[in-house]
Amino acid sequence: MRIAIVGAGIVGVNVAHALLDEGHQVILIDALGWDGRPSNGNAGWIAHTDILPLASPKVWRNLPRWLLDPLGPLTVRPAYLPQIAPWLMRFFLAATPGRIEAGIEAIRAINAQALPAWQKRLDALGLQHHLREHGVLSVWRDRNAFLAEASFLERQRGYGMAVETLDPSDLKTLEPALQNVAAAVLYPDACHVSDPANLASVLFDLAIQRGAEHVSEDVIAIEAGDASVRLRTDNASRQIQADRVILSAGAWSRALAKQFGDGIPLDTERGYNATFAPGSLGLNRPVGYQGDGFVTTPLDTGDRVGGAVEFAGLEAAPNHRRTEAMVEKLKHFLPHFDVGQPARRWMGFRPSIPDSLPVIGTATRDERIVYAFGHGHYGLTQSAVTADMIAAIVVGRSGPIDLAPYSPQRFSR
Numbered sequence: 238m239r240i241a242i243v244g245a246g247i248v249g250v251n252v253a254h255a256l257l258d259e260g261h262q263v264i265l266i267d268a269l270g271w272d273g274r275p276s277n278g279n280a281g282w283i284a285h286t287d288i289l290p291l292a293s294p295k296v297w298r299n300l301p302r303w304l305l306d307p308l309g310p311l312t313v314r315p316a317y318l319p320q321i322a323p324w325l326m327r328f329f330l331a332a333t334p335g336r337i338e339a340g341i342e343a344i345r346a347i348n349a350q351a352l353p354a355w356q357k358r359l360d361a362l363g364l365q366h367h368l369r370e371h372g373v374l375s376v377w378r379d380r381n382a383f384l385a386e387a388s389f390l391e392r393q394r395g396y397g398m399a400v401e402t403l404d405p406s407d408l409k410t411l412e413p414a415l416q417n418v419a420a421a422v423l424y425p426d427a428c429h430v431s432d433p434a435n436l437a438s439v440l441f442d443l444a445i446q447r448g449a450e451h452v453s454e455d456v457i458a459i460e461a462g463d464a465s466v467r468l469r470t471d472n473a474s475r476q477i478q479a480d481r482v483i484l485s486a487g488a489w490s491r492a493l494a495k496q497f498g499d500g501i502p503l504d505t506e507r508g509y510n511a512t513f514a515p516g517s518l519g520l521n522r523p524v525g526y527q528g529d530g531f532v533t534t535p536l537d538t539g540d541r542v543g544g545a546v547e548f549a550g551l552e553a554a555p556n557h558r559r560t561e562a563m564v565e566k567l568k569h570f571l572p573h574f575d576v577g578q579p580a581r582r583w584m585g586f587r588p589s590i591p592d593s594l595p596v597i598g599t600a601t602r603d604e605r606i607v608y609a610f611g612h613g614h615y616g617l618t619q620s621a622v623t624a625d626m627i628a629a630i631v632v633g634r635s636g637p638i639d640l641a642p643y644s645p646q647r648f649s650r
């Protein structure tokens with residue numbers, strides 16, 4: 238089949254490879270060149286051991302403290318409140334015990350396949366060297382907050398995940414630079430990538446080498462014809478015909494999905510980061526600072542401090558006081574870190590759905606349109622397995638995972 242992929246972020250390029258594997262003709266449509274796409278600036282974690290939806294007790298515990306701090310880990314810009322209100326309403330409704338349980342099961346199902354799918358993809362393309370298998374750490378500044386997580390850590394162990402509680406001397410051996418840590422847990426099987434932007438770019442280049450075509454334009458309309466689907470772009474003289482269309486335009490997917498009868502509650506949780514020279518934090522592996530809403534990652538291209546959630550839509554300018562606030566909090570754990578100016582500050586747009594599950598499945602009005610967006614905080618982690626799911630959907634084969642929890646139609650039920 239001739240298959241057009243709208244959006245060549247980390248999800249789109251993984252989908253391209255999965256479709257090329259099966260002999261399809263692939264056209265990647267994306268003007269690229271825009272730095273705010275999260276596939277370029279994320280923290281680089283393959284975080285398959287994270288299985289909690291955002292609307293979980295962990296967030297509710299911290300929410301009052303976070304909302305009182307205008308530069309805290311989670312904020313809504315007042316001017317954006319009217320637009321985000323319906324999303325927030327769905328978010329609160331996703332927080333019932335039953336829905337949280339269903340959410341955990343659905344995240345666990347997709348995350349269980351996430352790392353094997355990445356390993357398979359990287360092995361097939363000779364890119365194994367992009368995976369850093371040093372584990373990831375969770376640290377707490379407050380022991381009571383750690384104790385409140387005890388049952389969840391037990392639950393992760395029950396799922397067969399390796400979860401090692403560290404005593405202070407273990408932590409000192411692993412990460413001598415970290416200070417003021419009340420409790421720490423190591424996930425030895427979690428890992429990170431060399432640099433997310435480099436990896437996305439290498440995967441894109443290899444897809445082109447494998448025969449994919451690239452159209453460097455924005456899609457503005459998708460029209461269903463009887464024999465094929467037509468895509469119109471911002472180049473008025475272009476019209477692309479395809480047998481199938483994959484919509485993987487991240488946080489920008491909503492308007493195109495609407496053309497096919499799907500009112501998807503997709504919005505963006507904006508995230509921020511600062512990247513310092515490689516090695517400047519003195520940490521050997523990724524660290525999540527629990528309750529503080531940020532992480533650090535020793536990427537090949539620099540040490541990244543990133544996180545935060547800001548609801549302010551796709552248009553508002555970044556507020557890098559948030560980035561500075563995160564770096565300030567890091568000093569609690571790395572008091573000897575001589576901050577200085579980061580090499581780079583960045584803000585990007587997570588494509589977020591209130592129930593923290595991606596949208597993977599066919600459009601309501603036309604089965605030739607297939608959705609692959611809305612991966613929120615875990616689009617890097619879940620992109621390779623999403624691609625396997627999409628390749629199966631395209632030919633009507635049953636895929637690696639039951640699709641029901643990710644259905645685009647779940648919002649109208």
Ligand SMILES: Cc1cc2nc3c(=O)[nH]c(=O)nc-3n(C[C@H](O)[C@H](O)[C@H](O)COP(=O)(O)OP(=O)(O)OC[C@H]3O[C@@H](n4cnc5c(N)ncnc54)[C@H](O)[C@@H]3O)c2cc1C
Nearest residue numbers: 244246247248275276279280282456487508615616617618
């Ligand atoms: C601060 C931060 C840290 C994060 N850390 C992690 C992490 O450690 N691990 C993890 O798994 N995830 C992480 N994420 C989330 C992850 O980055 C995203 O979920 C993921 O990058 C989404 O990928 P995507 O391909 O769906 O979307 P995008 O990266 O947004 O790509 C979408 C593409 O679609 C294109 N596009 C948009 N509109 C059109 C159109 N009309 N026509 C053609 N093309 C179009 C855009 O140009 C873009 O290239 C993080 C996110 C942030 C913000």
